[in-house]
Amino acid sequence: MQYRKFGNTDLRVSEIGFGAWAIGGNAKVGNTPIGWGKADDNISLKAIHAALDAGINFFDTADFYGLGHSESLLGNGISNQKEVIFATKVGHRNINESIQLDYSKEYILSACEASLKRLKRDYIDYYQLHSARLSHFESEECIAAMNQLQAAGKIRYWGLSLNTFYPEPEAEFLVEKKEGQGFQLVFNIINQKAKNLIQSVHEKGYGVIARMPLQFGLLTGKFNSMSVFAEDDHRSFRLNEKIMAPAIALLEEKIWPLCNQYGISKSALALSYILSYPGVSTVIPGIRTVEHVQQNTSGILKLQAEDLALIEHAYQEGLSAIVDLMEKQG
Numbered sequence: 001m002q003y004r005k006f007g008n009t010d011l012r013v014s015e016i017g018f019g020a021w022a023i024g025g026n027a028k029v030g031n032t033p034i035g036w037g038k039a040d041d042n043i044s045l046k047a048i049h050a051a052l053d054a055g056i057n058f059f060d061t062a063d064f065y066g067l068g069h070s071e072s073l074l075g076n077g078i079s080n081q082k083e084v085i086f087a088t089k090v091g092h093r094n095i096n097e098s099i100q101l102d103y104s105k106e107y108i109l110s111a112c113e114a115s116l117k118r119l120k121r122d123y124i125d126y127y128q129l130h131s132a133r134l135s136h137f138e139s140e141e142c143i144a145a146m147n148q149l150q151a152a153g154k155i156r157y158w159g160l161s162l163n164t165f166y167p168e169p170e171a172e173f174l175v176e177k178k179e180g181q182g183f184q185l186v187f188n189i190i191n192q193k194a195k196n197l198i199q200s201v202h203e204k205g206y207g208v209i210a211r212m213p214l215q216f217g218l219l220t221g222k223f224n225s226m227s228v229f230a231e232d233d234h235r236s237f238r239l240n241e242k243i244m245a246p247a248i249a250l251l252e253e254k255i256w257p258l259c260n261q262y263g264i265s266k267s268a269l270a271l272s273y274i275l276s277y278p279g280v281s282t283v284i285p286g287i288r289t290v291e292h293v294q295q296n297t298s299g300i301l302k303l304q305a306e307d308l309a310l311i312e313h314a315y316q317e318g319l320s321a322i323v324d325l326m327e328k329q330g
Contacts, residue, residue: 001055001297006281007207009157009181011085011125015275016297017058017209018051019284023073024066030097035066036235039288041073048077050293052084060184060209060284062089062130062161063115071118079120087209088115089130089161091142103132103142112149127155128184131162134169143179157181161211168197175204182207187280189255189273190215190247191323192315202279210274210283214267218247220295221256221266247322254314258307268299273311276303 003012022036023044051059059078061070071088078084090111093102115124127149129142136142146158159182160170174180183201185194187210198208214220216235223244259269267285274283285296303311 008205013058013282017282017284019286020061022286022288024070029094050290054297060087064092075120085125087126089128091130103136105145108145124155127158128161184209198279207281219270264299
């Protein structure tokens, strides 16, 4: 396992992190699934320990994943591993079976205490505003809350996690104000919108977490255009034939031949693409089994410049249209 400095902080994070959304299980808010289907806690704990053995030291979760269950599993599984870096998030709430966003100072302070108890830690290494948008920054209440927590030693560093397709306004606001220490951004072979932003914030000293590196599993090569997902899996309403069929066809034509060239798996190619950019601090594929740990930590290498250019050209010539479809899908 290789490690990278997280921006201007003193954190050294494993290039491959542990995305802990899926181990939260099949929670729902009302009728909306917010997880990846059923998860077995015993299997999840084995995956956590296998990740530690593989050299993964960065674990990314959120208080909303499994409505707290993901944090609790991590706390129970590795609370005594002080060298482990925990990143979690705040801002999503289940209020009367409805998903609501809350970035009030009062809520952030109380939610941090709840996360600390679940994680069994005295402080959170990296605390993130979960999907906060520019409108939430206008009062600067959430920024004041994060700085207060940092000053009190409850969190070491903080930043912003975004799942939006256009993260520039929020990132530019925090960079201009010199607030926070990092960003979590969607970046992968299919969705390359954040490429220039990653370089920009890296130059300003911010750490970058690349989320959704396998684009909900599309970049593992495991699915075909007719694949369906259980009702308690959020992909049931995010991935459909209209998205999967053209995406799979383009990948087969333009991207996957590189796997044979390098002698690596599709997942390894997808992760290697992201890590070929020095502005990325860590990549967080979703992990919930020992097999996932093995798949996501094997075959990682630096791609040649001409192959990075090929992947970027494929995005410009077709894959970007898939991103547009996904944005419309929600």
